[in-house]
Amino acid sequence: MESQRPFLYLSLLFLGFLIWQAWVTDHAPTAPEPATQTAARQNGQSVPESADDKAADLPQAANATDAPVSASTPQQNRVGATGKTIEVKTDVLDVTITTRGGDVLSVRLPTYPVSVDQPDTPLRLLRPDLPYIAQSGLLHDKQPGSDVSHRAPNHYAIYSASQDHYALGDKDRLEVVLHWRSADGVQVDKIYTFHRGEFYIDVDYRINNGSRQVWIGRQYAQLRHGETPAKSGFVGTSSYEGAAYYNGKFEKLPFKKMTEEPLKQTVNGGWVTMMQHYFLSAWMPRAGGGENLLYSKVVDGARGNEYIIGFRSDATTVAPGAQGTLSSRLYAGPTKQDKLASLAPGLELTIDYGIFTIFSKPLFWLLSKIHAFVGNWGWSIILLTILIKGVFYKLSETSYRSMAKMRKVAPKMQALKERYGDDKAGHQKAMMDLYKKEKINPLGGCLPILIQIPVFIALYWVLIEAVELRQAPWIFWIKDLSIKDPYFVLPVIMGVSMFVQQKLNPPQPDPMMQKMMTAMPLVFTVFFAFFASGLVLYWVVNNLLSIAQQWYITNKLEKESRKT
Structure with a gap:
């Protein structure tokens, strides 16, 4: 596996489609x-x-x-x-x-x-x-x-x-x-x-x-x-x-x-x-x-x-x-x-709440408790996102460590691809030998993401279905967290954060995949422009925390590598 990032973006695209189904609609007048x-x-x-x-x-x-x-x-x-x-x-x-x-x-x-x-x-x-x-x-x-x-x-x-x-x-x-x-x-x-x-x-x-x-x-x-x-x-x-x-x-x-x-x-x-x-x-x-x-x-x-x-x-x-x-x-x-x-x-x-009700109910309970303390649903979403990222910190660290190892052997992987050409069986065997030699689990970056996806989906449905967020303000121009951002500020910030995340990762070896990844921030910006601002706020905070986590963990690993 050359990179875990395409898998993540495809997962996000699927999640976005689910949310779109729940929100985008023309409210035809009676x-x-x-x-x-x-x-x-x-x-x-x-x-x-x-x-x-x-x-x-x-x-x-x-x-x-x-x-x-x-x-x-x-x-x-x-x-x-x-x-x-x-x-x-x-x-x-x-x-x-x-x-x-x-x-x-x-x-x-x-x-x-x-x-x-x-x-x-x-x-x-x-x-x-x-x-x-x-x-x-x-x-x-x-x-x-x-x-x-x-x-x-x-x-x-x-x-x-x-x-x-x-x-x-x-x-x-x-x-x-x-x-x-x-x-x-x-x-x-x-x-x-x-x-x-x-x-x-x-x-x-x-x-x-x-x-x-x-x-x-x-x-x-x-x-x-x-x-x-x-x-x-x-x-x-x-x-x-x-x-x-x-x-x-x-x-x-x-x-x-x-x-x-x-x-x-x-x-x-x-x-x-x-x-x-x-x-x-x-x-x-x-x-x-x-x-x-x-x-x-x-x-x-x-x-x-x-x-x-x-x-x-x-x-x-x-x-x-x-x-x-x-x-x-x-x-x-x-x-x-x-x-x-x-x-x-x-x-x-x-x-x-759909198939992940078992996660959605406790998440809503926790969101309500946070709101009872801070008195604002927007800040409650931000604090809940921080708590969730904290709970999954070790999983994220495992994923980033795996991705760092994959980046380290990327030149060797590219050399194997050029050496074997159309010999897919030989290329696959050589890749597995390389993983074994370098002690790399090719699923090490995917599994932590997979484990977190049900919680992400569950929180999405909480934000979609909670009537408490209807007409609930956050700050400044966000007067209603249940409708789209009227000035599209949050979707633009989300798109920029996705672009920054991409820059923290090496380019894709496959040119077609690289083009698709480059277009992703723009696609998601347009996609999320029509989502409820509460959902986009969650996604923005999640992205910013992910960037901070990845930067911190990657730098930590580089320091450890230099010491050894």
């Missing part, structure tokens, strides 16, 4: 909401849907009696019925709920602006124009001999509400209550409970059976997502965006797969989610609620396919004159690891 829909919602109305749509987007009850499509369906449970909107404001959520089904139409996050340049414009997670909404309801299991069918409010039912604006104010919790009543006296209160500082909403159904018949029903909750504009970049795609669920292990369900193979699994507990970069929404049954059916559907919408993922609970029985409760929880917020882990088993797995 198409404006049609005027008719906008006007309807401004008037507190829901846009009517067809009866076929209504039947298609409802999960089935155990005996399939709840598909409300007939003309005899009571007005309070019919598709064409309209409702009004209710605005709820807490310290971290601005939520719009409609009395038609109690759907959560919109969730804005005032503590997460859309960009640094628009600090007063909150990011909108759920939105009706896409649509991307959270729906929930009850399904009644009709019993033999029962003469009443519509005894449970699904997400087309019309609720009543005492007011249309709620604010948390200085309270720690806030309840929003919607009311529904069946023709035979079943009273259902749908209760949304908001909590200070929290991005989850508790959703409870309180069922008072004022009828003369047993009430048996199930709750369901689903997320409904329209088709998003195709995203394109120079290469690849962005972070995963789509559905996922938990059945004891975390499973992604891309929209394409949902079309081909709908989800239908019965699990204990579980949850469903719609994911996007840095944020997610999720429906979670309450712990200890028994078995749940996880399901998915694809239905026709106004702008194309709409993708639904949800859960349906086991049956609950409420005797005449008695009361029962069904509960679930809706989360709509950032992918903060500590918060998600406390909400539901496995929910933190939606922070997708």
